Amino acid sequence: MFDYLRITKFRWLLLLLFAIALWSIGLGWGIALALDKSVDPISSRYQTGQELYLENCSGCHIALPPEVLPTEAWKKLLEKPEDHYGQVLTNTIRISQLLIWDYLNAYSRPVTPNEAIPLYVGQSRYFKALHPKVEFPEPATHKTCIACHPGAADFNFRSLTPEWENAP
DSSP states (O other): OHHHHHHHHHHHHHHHHHHHHHHHHHHHHHHHHHHOOOSSOOOGGGHHHHHHHHHHHTTTSOOOOGGGSBHHHHHHHHHOTTOBTTBOOOSOOHHHHHHHHHHHHHHSBOOOTTOOOOOSGGGOHHHHHHSTTOOOSSOOOTTTHHHHOTTGGGTOOSOOOHHHHTOO
């Protein structure tokens, strides 16, 4: 009888600890979601690189999410600032390039073996995969993004215009 009571108390204690753990995890998760205001949160390690990327690139055009071009394309673009789509990028500081590269490398994807490296958005299979049912009237460029993504200038590609909000 004594052992039965001890086992029962032990089971209730375990059940209570399990319930408290679940409640704590749920509460922590809820608070984290409530406090996170970013559209696509990134690791603190890459935040400086992202800030530099946005600061340097969005001055001339919309800064594209790293996911739309493969890692190798970003590498080529950063390695030759003297030939950036026919433009010369001035004031590029090497440490900034390295921090930007660290960010782009972490959040982009590699090309597959024998795949050509696309240097334009419209040529990227990742861009096409993210837009499976979208037919573009002209070759897609970074300027095309604004038509469907009103928050693109603020690096928010999750918000869509009403016509695309519930698109399949």
